[in-house]
Amino acid sequence: MNTLKFFMPLLILANTLIISAQSTFNGIIKDSNNTPIEGVNIILNSSLYSVSNAQGAFTIKNIPNGTYAFNISHIGYKSIHDTLTFNSTTKTQSYVLTTDLLNLHTVVVTGTFSPRTALESNTAVSTLNTKEIQQVYPQGTANLLQNITGTYTDASAGEVFTRVYTRGVSAAAEDDMGWYYVSLQEDGLPVSLVQHSYYGSDLFNRTDLTTQRVEALRGGSASITAMNAPGGVYNFISKTNTEALGGEIQIQTGVQGEGNLMYRVDGIYGGDLGNNWSINFGGHYRHDEGARNTDFTFNKGGQLKFNVIKENSRGYFKLYGKYLNDYTNRYTGVAATNWDNPKAAFGQNFNYTALMMPGFSAQIPDGRYLSEGKTNSFDPSKGAHVKDLAVGFDFFQYLGNQWTIKNNVKFSSKRANWQTSISNAFVSISDPTAYYLISNGNPFPVGQIVFRDANSGNELARIDNSGIFSGNPSEYLTNGRLPNDAIMGTSTWYKDNDANEIMQQLTLRKAWDKHDLNMGLASGFSDTSVFTQGSFAFSTYENNPRMLQVTLENPNEAVVALSDRFGVSNYGGLFFTNSSAKVTQLAAFANDHWTITDKLKLDLGLRYESITHKGSNDRFAPFTQVGGLDGNENTAYDNNILQPTGAQDDFNFTYNYLSYSGGINYEVTEDAAAFARVSKGHKAPELNYYFNNFSNVPINKKGEVQDINQIELGFKSSFKTISFTTTLFWSELKNIGVSNFEFDEETSNIFYTPIQFNTSRTVGLEWESVYAPFEHFAFRFNGVIQNPKATNWKVYDAAGTVDTGDDSITDYSGNTLAFNPKLMFNLNAEYNKNKVSSFIKWQYMGTREGNVANAFQLNPYSIFSAGFGYQFTTNISANVLATNLFNSDGLANFLGANTFGANANGATPEYIEANPDASFVVVPVLPRAMLLQLNYSF
Numbered sequence: 001m002n003t004l005k006f007f008m009p010l011l012i013l014a015n016t017l018i019i020s021a022q023s024t025f026n027g028i029i030k031d032s033n034n035t036p037i038e039g040v041n042i043i044l045n046s047s048l049y050s051v052s053n054a055q056g057a058f059t060i061k062n063i064p065n066g067t068y069a070f071n072i073s074h075i076g077y078k079s080i081h082d083t084l085t086f087n088s089t090t091k092t093q094s095y096v097l098t099t100d101l102l103n104l105h106t107v108v109v110t111g112t113f114s115p116r117t118a119l120e121s122n123t124a125v126s127t128l129n130t131k132e133i134q135q136v137y138p139q140g141t142a143n144l145l146q147n148i149t150g151t152y153t154d155a156s157a158g159e160v161f162t163r164v165y166t167r168g169v170s171a172a173a174e175d176d177m178g179w180y181y182v183s184l185q186e187d188g189l190p191v192s193l194v195q196h197s198y199y200g201s202d203l204f205n206r207t208d209l210t211t212q213r214v215e216a217l218r219g220g221s222a223s224i225t226a227m228n229a230p231g232g233v234y235n236f237i238s239k240t241n242t243e244a245l246g247g248e249i250q251i252q253t254g255v256q257g258e259g260n261l262m263y264r265v266d267g268i269y270g271g272d273l274g275n276n277w278s279i280n281f282g283g284h285y286r287h288d289e290g291a292r293n294t295d296f297t298f299n300k301g302g303q304l305k306f307n308v309i310k311e312n313s314r315g316y317f318k319l320y321g322k323y324l325n326d327y328t329n330r331y332t333g334v335a336a337t338n339w340d341n342p343k344a345a346f347g348q349n350f351n352y353t354a355l356m357m358p359g360f361s362a363q364i365p366d367g368r369y370l371s372e373g374k375t376n377s378f379d380p381s382k383g384a385h386v387k388d389l390a391v392g393f394d395f396f397q398y399l400g401n402q403w404t405i406k407n408n409v410k411f412s413s414k415r416a417n418w419q420t421s422i423s424n425a426f427v428s429i430s431d432p433t434a435y436y437l438i439s440n441g442n443p444f445p446v447g448q449i450v451f452r453d454a455n456s457g458n459e460l461a462r463i464d465n466s467g468i469f470s471g472n473p474s475e476y477l478t479n480g481r482l483p484n485d486a487i488m489g490t491s492t493w494y495k496d497n498d499a500n501e502i503m504q505q506l507t508l509r510k511a512w513d514k515h516d517l518n519m520g521l522a523s524g525f526s527d528t529s530v531f532t533q534g535s536f537a538f539s540t541y542e543n544n545p546r547m548l549q550v551t552l553e554n555p556n557e558a559v560v561a562l563s564d565r566f567g568v569s570n571y572g573g574l575f576f577t578n579s580s581a582k583v584t585q586l587a588a589f590a591n592d593h594w595t596i597t598d599k600l601k602l603d604l605g606l607r608y609e610s611i612t613h614k615g616s617n618d619r620f621a622p623f624t625q626v627g628g629l630d631g632n633e634n635t636a637y638d639n640n641i642l643q644p645t646g647a648q649d650d651f652n653f654t655y656n657y658l659s660y661s662g663g664i665n666y667e668v669t670e671d672a673a674a675f676a677r678v679s680k681g682h683k684a685p686e687l688n689y690y691f692n693n694f695s696n697v698p699i700n701k702k703g704e705v706q707d708i709n710q711i712e713l714g715f716k717s718s719f720k721t722i723s724f725t726t727t728l729f730w731s732e733l734k735n736i737g738v739s740n741f742e743f744d745e746e747t748s749n750i751f752y753t754p755i756q757f758n759t760s761r762t763v764g765l766e767w768e769s770v771y772a773p774f775e776h777f778a779f780r781f782n783g784v785i786q787n788p789k790a791t792n793w794k795v796y797d798a799a800g801t802v803d804t805g806d807d808s809i810t811d812y813s814g815n816t817l818a819f820n821p822k823l824m825f826n827l828n829a830e831y832n833k834n835k836v837s838s839f840i841k842w843q844y845m846g847t848r849e850g851n852v853a854n855a856f857q858l859n860p861y862s863i864f865s866a867g868f869g870y871q872f873t874t875n876i877s878a879n880v881l882a883t884n885l886f887n888s889d890g891l892a893n894f895l896g897a898n899t900f901g902a903n904a905n906g907a908t909p910e911y912i913e914a915n916p917d918a919s920f921v922v923v924p925v926l927p928r929a930m931l932l933q934l935n936y937s938f
Helices: 002-020 130-134 141-145 466-470 690-694 909-914
Strands: 021-031 040-044 048-051 057-064 065-075 077-088 092-095 125-128 152-154 163-166 182-186 211-218 233-238 246-256 260-274 277-288 297-314 315-329 333-337 360-363 375-376 384-402 403-428 447-454 457-465 488-511 515-537 548-552 575-595 602-620 644-668 671-682 708-720 722-740 741-744 749-754 756-774 777-792 794-798 808-811 822-834 836-843 861-871 878-882 893-898 920-924 929-937
Touching: 021 040, 021 077, 040 057, 048 057, 065 092, 130 211, 130 644, 141 152, 141 163, 141 211, 163 182, 163 233, 297 384, 360 488, 375 488, 488 575, 575 644, 575 690, 602 690, 756 794
Parallel strands: 021 092, 182 233
Antiparallel strands: 021 057, 040 048, 040 065, 065 077, 125 211, 152 163, 211 233, 246 260, 246 929, 260 277, 277 297, 297 315, 315 384, 333 920, 360 375, 384 403, 403 488, 447 457, 447 548, 488 515, 515 575, 575 602, 602 644, 644 671, 671 708, 708 722, 722 756, 741 749, 756 777, 777 822, 794 808, 822 836, 836 861, 861 878, 878 929, 893 920
């Protein structure tokens, strides 16, 4: 007791001295027009910070005595850097931020382990802020990213099934693997760890009012800062805390194409809860008939997001999450003729035709569970039903002695269920393919084929196909005709994907003298499965296709049903995949930022990555029973269902590699800097390597790791009326595995050709600039000029059959790399004054080669967009947006000849010369769309 009495005064005195040895920092931040700025970050030594409120005010309490590096930053304004000393006082200071036209003085967190301004960073990084995001018609992630310099995007399929890449690092990012080389992230972690056919990260990403900004890194340091994504990082950063509780509601209604409607509501609410707690939550819901004409709603659903933050004197703890429940779809191609100047064929229209199966509700036997009688519901109107439940925990703490720790962990459970059509090829009624695909020729229907409208039951046409074996066309037996004398070569595409994932990135940071060292560990684990089943389907080949119920009705013979009543045939006989995999990604990294002098800074980083793929593919074979599954010989549509044999082909491969990146930054002035960077990265195979390339055969070898070498030289500047960045780059991609999707007409087998390993090289110049000659007026101009080459490129030609005896390999080395424009740019003019805001934008896409054979070119096109906004009161505003004002029918993609199972590489110069009048399939850009936004903030 006496001891306690002795120490108690000392404890009280020590506590009093600690309290008295702390300071408070208050201030107000405004712009050059004396308007308070909300959401400004005020940071002391990366460990103490505050955010300005709606009045521009901020407070930092409990500051231990000492000298601190002081930073003020906000997107759209130049940052302020200073050194402040505190000595048990209350410091009050006002600051004025000047406009930063290109956000070069804004702190970025993507592509660097320690946050620093874009001007200080020796990377090619760009930012889209909230205002710029709101100027884009909401048509998906890729559509938004086309506004970022040097980024090639193809959003012609809609919100998903898109393609995004930069600097010619693109070869494996075509068709259904469009995000192969880049990482799509939310708040610093990947949206998804894995990708394979029809399962990409864009399925699970939506932009709404909860998105504060997008940071885009092109190549360079992505090799050491991202998981298996050396081509770049696109990081969607969510809004977090503000000082005062408040929010915004946005109601949108739009018209697309030929009057298709879209309705959408966004909302967000959040702010300070007291005691250093803050919350932010919001999301959206939409109902969208789509840009092209279908008989069903193309997109519907939405998401909810939240984050809760607890701040302390040394950092923060953040809990965040997302629930996405959404139906979307993707458009297939449109038929065209005239190889030199494509025009829509067969009465189709580049702007409005969707050429997809209509909605219906069928039950197709599940090949995995035939004995149990299990079926899969199939309705093309559902498209892709996507669910994503994700919860994460992020914390940052200052440990003392210039040590900090940051860890970001996320758990997610994902599902993507596809019910849509694949392929929409022209198949003549005189083509044996149309009848062979009914049941793989077992039996082959010969004689009178009757086509009825599946909805009404009315007979549309009756033909005799018995002459096709002697080279004669099918003959109509009545006055009824099928549109274009053809059916649509299409398949029901049922695909079930599931993935449970956990990922994290732990970073330790130590600053001393002139060094800023970051080191840490990143990991990701994914347990994923995929089931794919395809059935042939009969529908008319016309705008707004109709399903066809088809029968064989020969005189004096029993009627044979070639399809079910919905038009579905060859149940589960075209495709079968039943695969699962466990993916483990582990990485260790270290990066040192060395301040050699006040103006010269060196950045060196290493990343060692280990990726393990362990899983299996089920082997399969047709169900064999007289009369098919139902035992009825008069129903031919269930005679060839593919089912597992019980055997499996296992794989268990690990890919290890070391990547490096080094950059240097020289500060010419406080508003200008030059940088250079050299990087070597790698890309391990994705799961499609096992799922696609080893159908019913052993997986006897691991995939090749692609190598990406990059060199870049850049200059950045930010002045009062003009800001610009330019980056000269050289990139090389090696060990590119290329395989084509083929169809064997004789056996009705669909297969992938043997992989060929190739090399590409691209040299180019990216630029991004803003010129503001007057206070309220600005021009924005960004783009890229590049020369993409297929330096060493070979394509396997299967000659249209599984038989390898007639196969060959064609060498296209030296040709221009496919789907990479030599020129693309965005030019914007903006006017903002008082309550009025407006803009007009010109997007130009240059000529692209449609395949590596350089036999077909996609012509250049331009898209013009515009917007006008008015602030009625402090709380109420309205905006009108229009995209593709002049309804450009530019072509974004080329899918090859208009035959079932064709691909782009099959359209060689020899093929085009021999078939000058043949039709082919292209994917046009999305048509005109108009949008009205009403905003209420509170």
